[in-house]
Amino acid sequence: MSWPRVIVHADMDAFYASVEQLDDPSLRGKPLLIGHREGRGVVLTASYEARPFKVGSAMPMGLALRRCPQAVVVPPRFSRYTEISRKVMDVFADFSPQVEAISLDEAFLEMTGTEHLFGTPGQLGRRVKEAVREATGGLTVSVGISGTKYVAKVASDFRKPDGLTVVRPDRAREFLAPLPVRKLWGVGPKTEERLLAAGYTLVGQLATEDEVTLQRRLGNLGPHLQRLALAQDPRRVMSRRRAKSIGSERTLRKDILDREAIEEHLRQSAESIGRRLRKKNMLAGGVRVKLKTSSFQSMSRQTLLATPTDVGQRLYEEAQPMLDHFPFDEPFRLIGMAAYDIIRPGDPVQMDLFGAQGAQRMALERAMDAVRDTFGNDAVTRAENLSKSMWNTPNLDFVEDAVEDEAHWDEEEAEWQEWE
């Protein structure tokens, strides 16, 4: 079936505890309570090793320690969690221009219309999980995928830790039906009591109840919960973040080690990125090159530009020497490039004392844009790019951008299709 919407909910597993175990190997495999031991502290996160002792978040530390006296108490290090969180959010942003971060360790990703980029929802989920593990050095995330935010969220919680649960939209009602009512969004202990008192124990019962009866028994809350129970949740993924990078990467049909061929890919990426920057009147303050080896080792190098630019040729000139810093001892399967430190229209721009030398190039590339806009992408190209046919797989251009909307996403798809 085709999915009307694809929404991913990704939730890091025992995030604070896992970060501590990642940083300090001696804590691995041990029951861990993140929080302060003194005073009236509560447990912020309990590691999975501690959970069999019936301790969990928000529990008073004293009680948690009575239940699990052997637990190691570690005070929280929020700056470190924020740092890792940023990496995780950056990974999510590689997948979707619309990422809604709920907290440090949890986010929704709008993935509608990306099947041809990332495959089936199951494949997408595995990619997200792998990318998070790679970016963090081993942290796991539980992923739920469905057609609504609510079902995706329930799904991510379904098989924790390290879970992946895909709920087809037409099966979402079935999936929710056997769950206890406290699993419904917005149902806390008080509401749960009310629901239980009214005779509803399972989500499915709310789904099939007569709407008028529900309204009478529970007030406005009734129909609201019923809509959730019916897997109806029109809320959109709302990202609040601004563009951090504009990138272009492609997975090659055949892994390559030939530097010249890699340079050609970078040159193409640079032009594509330059063109998109110009279209949006943005400038890039930095360039990043990302290569992934045959054995899925991901490496990246980046550099800040002396002067921000939207000229593809300039981006390439910065990217090309960075190849010296990659080990060329294993073939590469993915070649990517991104412009970061994006300056948008309205942002302050530091002007250069010795500027002006870039003006000519800017004019040239803008002229090329105009030709391409009128006659199509093949109408004009650089002589260096004329050599071989090099399009292996679709070029996966991405924009990590909140303000962009679906219209923009369509544009990226169009760009992708040109290379098909």
Place this chain on the structure above:
Amino acid sequence: MEFRIAKDELIRALSRVQGIVEKRSTNPIIANVLLEAGSDGMKVSATDTEVSLVGHYTIECIQPGRLTLGARQLYEIARLVPTDTVSFRLPEGSFLMEISSGKAQFKVLGLAADDYPPIAEGGDGEGLQIEAADLKALVDKTLFSISGDDTRTGLNGAHVEVTELAGGRTHLRYVSTDGHRLSLAGRKFSGNWTADRSVLLPKKGLAELRKLVDVGDGPWSLLLSDTQAVFSRGSTSFSMRLLEGDFPDYKQVVPGGWQRRILVQRAHVSQALKRVSILASEKSHPVRFHISDGTLIITAKQPETGEAREELEAQVEGQDLEIGFNARYFLDALNVMDTDSIAIEIGDSLSPCLVRPGEGEADELFVVMPMRLE
């Protein structure tokens, strides 16, 4: 090799080389200092092959000899030994230096002195005599605007010009720029200089020189060879390798005239900038100058955090104007100036802005390129 040295003298010798030796080099000897004991004292050398320091220190020499030892470790030992005098002894043919102080004993493994990189020293020829205070000022006023990016050939050092003036006087000028702002400072000296010359001095070298100049009195002598600049005073010789690369044509970007001129108290601008920029973006510290008759208003605004505004009394000539700057660039310049008042000379909101002393004849000026703000 065997000698005794006062603890204070040892600390003095080692503290000043800590910024020079390089711990992260692939060549481990670069992390060491070279100790050469002789009847006339001990020579202590340190180098990262670009920047080198050689000093002479008083010891009681029992047996001359040479060895290199880890600079960091030796410094720690020197600082913590319990007695006022420290004894060093290196058995013949050994690399294990025995260091003793009271009841504390160390045996520290060194590397052969012969493997230490050669170091350029003062050599012969007449140098330019520079008072310590002048040298300090020249470095202070230009060090901050050297580009920290080593890939920016030409901008990663200070451009130093020596020019012969009439009447047996010489002019020394330091200029630096990171592409966004530029600093220029000069001093005149009596003494002849045979040929006009300009060189590019590395940032690290100047930063280390700045530390050395702070201690002790008396003029420094500057000698320029084809590859090195050597600053020396007494028995201390500090050399740095000249950087390759062309410094940009800085005279072209120093504005020759102005359309607006603001005369204002340096401290007032400085404090206002510090306060207002609290509300400016942390990345590029953008602030706006609103120039109108009799006032300079500085504002900062960030949609996510809020805004700040401060009004300053100023003498303003020329038309009203709004112009944006990185507050940091302005503050850096104001910090190294000495006068009570400053003059800010502006063309238009897209042209380089000149900051210079508001009074006196100081040979210095600062150029700040504006930011384009919407």
